[in-house]
Amino acid sequence: SSVAVHRPTREWHLTDFDIGRPLGKGKFGRVYMVRTKCEPHYILALKCLYKSEIVQSRVEKQIRREIEIQQNLRHPHVLRLYGYFHDEKRIFLMLEFAGKGELYKQLTKYGCFTEKRSSRYIDQMADALMYLHSKHVIHRDIKPENLLLGINGELKIGDFGWSVHAPGNRRKTLCGTLDYLPPEMVEGREHSEKVDYWALGVLTYEFICGAPPFEDLSGYNATYKRIARVDLKIPSKVSPEARDLITKLLQYDPERRLPLSEVRKHPWIVKYRSKGHSTAGA
Numbered sequence: 001s002s003v004a005v006h007r008p009t010r011e012w013h014l015t016d017f018d019i020g021r022p023l024g025k026g027k028f029g030r031v032y033m034v035r036t037k038c039e040p041h042y043i044l045a046l047k048c049l050y051k052s053e054i055v056q057s058r059v060e061k062q063i064r065r066e067i068e069i070q071q072n073l074r075h076p077h078v079l080r081l082y083g084y085f086h087d088e089k090r091i092f093l094m095l096e097f098a099g100k101g102e103l104y105k106q107l108t109k110y111g112c113f114t115e116k117r118s119s120r121y122i123d124q125m126a127d128a129l130m131y132l133h134s135k136h137v138i139h140r141d142i143k144p145e146n147l148l149l150g151i152n153g154e155l156k157i158g159d160f161g162w163s164v165h166a167p168g169n170r171r172k173t174l175c176g177t178l179d180y181l182p183p184e185m186v187e188g189r190e191h192s193e194k195v196d197y198w199a200l201g202v203l204t205y206e207f208i209c210g211a212p213p214f215e216d217l218s219g220y221n222a223t224y225k226r227i228a229r230v231d232l233k234i235p236s237k238v239s240p241e242a243r244d245l246i247t248k249l250l251q252y253d254p255e256r257r258l259p260l261s262e263v264r265k266h267p268w269i270v271k272y273r274s275k276g277h278s279t280a281g282a
């Protein structure tokens with residue numbers, strides 16, 4: 001019988017890299033731009049995670065799953081994880097360097113994006129999510145903070161901390177913002193990859209309007225109620241096509257949400273599909 005031989009990824013060590021500028025802080029440590037010392041000189045992002053912090057926050061299983069999932073993914077809109085290594089104190093993730101940085105910083109800087117830019121990002125997100133779902137991976141944490149931009153301004157899903165193999169049933173308590181969670185997750189019910197369809201609708205709304213649709217600054221419970229009731233108000237500045245797509249994704253019943261293949265054929269997506277390059281302008 002043919003034994004499946006896993007191609008051994010070579011052993012890597014910190015000494016294999018010249019450490020460049022810090023790119024910022026991740027959840028469990030810093031991220032640095034690095035370059036391999038020996039030819040060919042690869043430029044990478046090295047994410048350092050402190051084992052002590054991982055153990056304290058009891059997320060080692062989540063980190064293991066994140067590494068296992070991301071290492072097996074190959075897609076232009078999914079950030080590559082090339083490998084990892086560790087020393088006594090830290091785990092190092094060798095990740096693809098995203099040349100244009102963090103998408104949420106652009107969203108904060110501009111306040112909101114044009115519908116043309118938003119449409120192109122949503123098309124790329126739908127493409128990436130179709131790929132993830134084809135491998136039975138649900139992301140479950142689609143939001144601007146988890147998205148990066150490649151050197152040509154293309155979108156890259158950069159974080160898989162909450163992704164699981166479908167179907168999922170969350171055991172860990174939710175932490176952080178509810179804004180992107182669908183009714184079935186805030187109500188702790190079983191959920192499928194259709195949670196990512198809902199999050200794509202939330203993302204579309206936030207790109208165009210500058211804030212998520214069910215945000216309620218009076219707090220967690222208010223947001224919870226607005227999500228459970230799908231209390232959706234779309235501002236008049238939003239075009240009819242964008243309004244149509246958002247409404248078709250933000251459906252309480254997961255079965256009624258627009259499938260990703262239909263999202264990619266939607267008029268609001270087709271009308272802006274790459275007619276020439278434009279990274280300039282928001």
Ligand SMILES: CC(C)NC(=O)[C@H]1CCC[C@H]1Nc1nc(Nc2ccc(C(=O)N(C)C3CCN(C)CC3)cc2)ncc1C(F)(F)F
Nearest residue numbers: 023024025026031045047095096097098101145146158159
């Ligand atoms: C998805 C995940 C949740 N997010 C993250 O991990 C974050 C945590 C910290 C950085 C980022 N992680 C990554 N960042 C990059 N590229 C990058 C980032 C920042 C800048 C930038 O604008 N500056 C340096 C600016 C330059 C100008 N000065 C003024 C401010 C900083 C430019 C390029 N590539 C890969 C990664 C990755 F993911 F592989 F680690």
